[in-house]
Amino acid sequence: MRAATELPHGGKALIITGVFAAVLAGVLAPLASAAPSIAGPNTIYHGCVRTSGTPFRVLFDVYSAKAVTCPKGSFSIHWNQIGPQGPQGPQGPQGPPGPAQLTVTAVTSISGRDDAGNGGNWATDILTRTASVTRHGAAPSSDCGASAAQCWFYTATISDAGTFRTDRGAETPNQACIEPGGTSCNGLTISGILSGNFAGGGTLEFYADAGTPNGGLVPTSVSGDGPVSNANWYQLFFPGGTSFGLTSNPNAPWTAWSWTYNAPSTCENWTNAYNNGHGNGTYGQDGNIAGINVC
Secondary structure: OOOEEEOHHHOEEEOOOHHHHHHHHHHHHHHHHHHHHOOOOOOEEEEEEEOOOOOOOEOOOOOEOOOOOOOOOEEEEEEEOOOOOOOOOOOOOOOOOOOOOEEEEEEEEEEEEEEEEEOEEEEEEEEEEEEEEEEEEEOOHHHHOOOOOOOEEEEEEEEEEEEEEEOOOOEOOOOOOEOOOOOEOOOOEOOOOOEEEEEEEEEEEEEEOOOOOOHHHOOOEEEOOOOOOHHHHHHHHOOOOOOEEEOOOOOOOEEEEEEEEEEOOOOEEEEEEOOOHHHOOOHHHHEOOOOOOOO
């Protein structure tokens, strides 16, 4: 077995075979453990290996933290206690993408939609509705029903702006208020036919077993009260057969909502909201559309 070969200019290169590598490792191990007494763990150490005689061995009396000149019949080697960092390994395969948040939006023109107050339908609306649903992340499949294989948590928003016209003979939307002058609104019929404007909307939260909502499924125009109620409008973003679930929010699917109506001819306003008893409170708090001029 040869452990060294001649190089130009008299140098020698170490050729490590399996047997020699084992011998060299056995020699260097105790040497490395003694090295910290000379220098730090990142220091490069130098030594000499005999090329004649048996066994091959490092000359313990010449190892140093500085390069050494090896005597005749030996060649130089060097090492460090920790060892240099090896080359970086190949990059592993890319993992699957995480459940990124996704928001889709749709705009619908709506006409002839009934508007309900605390005394029943009281007006007919024309409006533009901007709705969006946002997928936030995966949820336990049981949140979407026993038959669901997957489930996602969603939030939704609805924003409306439009005009209303009161229905002839309809009762006022606020049925619990006291108008200026002490007039009771209980069972009061709207005086005349009023027109005005309104704006509002709300936020919702729900579960669905479909992970790709599509704004293209939402109709761009609707006449009448279809295709679904305001509270279920988010369902239009999903294909037929989608399973939905509601969160534990007591007002589910709504988390908040409010619409405010204004009749310019009588200077009346009415606010219908989740936190004011559906607008069925005092005149000063919730207002009313009653056809009583308060200008």
